[in-house]
């Protein structure tokens with residue numbers, strides 16, 4: 001039972017805290033904490049059932065690519081998103097306009113998570129302001145159509161669309177977040193959304209400045 005308590009997902013500890021600690025005072029983004037925020041989200045996704053396996057598999061593979069860079073001999077260059085961008089661009093380690101010899105650069109891999117972060121922020125904001133009977137599948141779909149969908153192929157959009165129907169209803173979804181009463185969930189979401197927005201915005205501006213927003 002003790003183990004059960006320990007392994008139970010908690011939105012506040014595993015997502016909010018990670019994304020909070022990923023910002024340095026100089027507004028750099030630590031990749032290690034960014035990745036652990038995503039690992040937390042994957043845990044949440046996995047607790048929703050195997051229907052979401054194809055989504056979590058992709059998220060895991062992307063976090064793994066970034067962790068491998070972080071653990072490599074070039075690891076120190078991958079400490080922050082800013083240092084990674086500089087290092088990969090300075091050393092021409094990014095396929096800029098078409099897939100070539102670096103199909104899994106740190107820059108293009110992080111861009112995929114970055115786009116998904118926008119979806120997350122939109123979804124959590126809808127969840128935060130929703131009423132008890134509102135449909136999570138609709139909130140999720142609307143957030144998706146407004147953000148990630150434009151970057152996905154028809155097949156992925158269809159698969160994602162079907163998975164959304166398998167989302168638990170709002171009270172059950174609040175339950176798995178494991179931060180207490182619905183009021184407390186709303187409160188945590190109220191802290192998480194602006195934080196995700198800040199992390200998103202910093203990355204967006206950096207990528208824009210270096211013309212990296214369309215990496216293949």
Ligand code: 1PZ
Nearest residue numbers: 041042044045054055058059112113116140144148156160
């Ligand atoms: C709570 C419900 C979860 C809904 C998640 C909404 C996002 C649907 C995303 C569907 C992704 C399908 C799997 C593969 C996608 C990849 O093709 C793309 C592009 O990568 P590339 O092919 O270029 O290498 N991958 C992504 O867009 C990253 C998706 C990460 C999604 C993480 C979601 C985590 C959600 C946690 C929520 C609790």
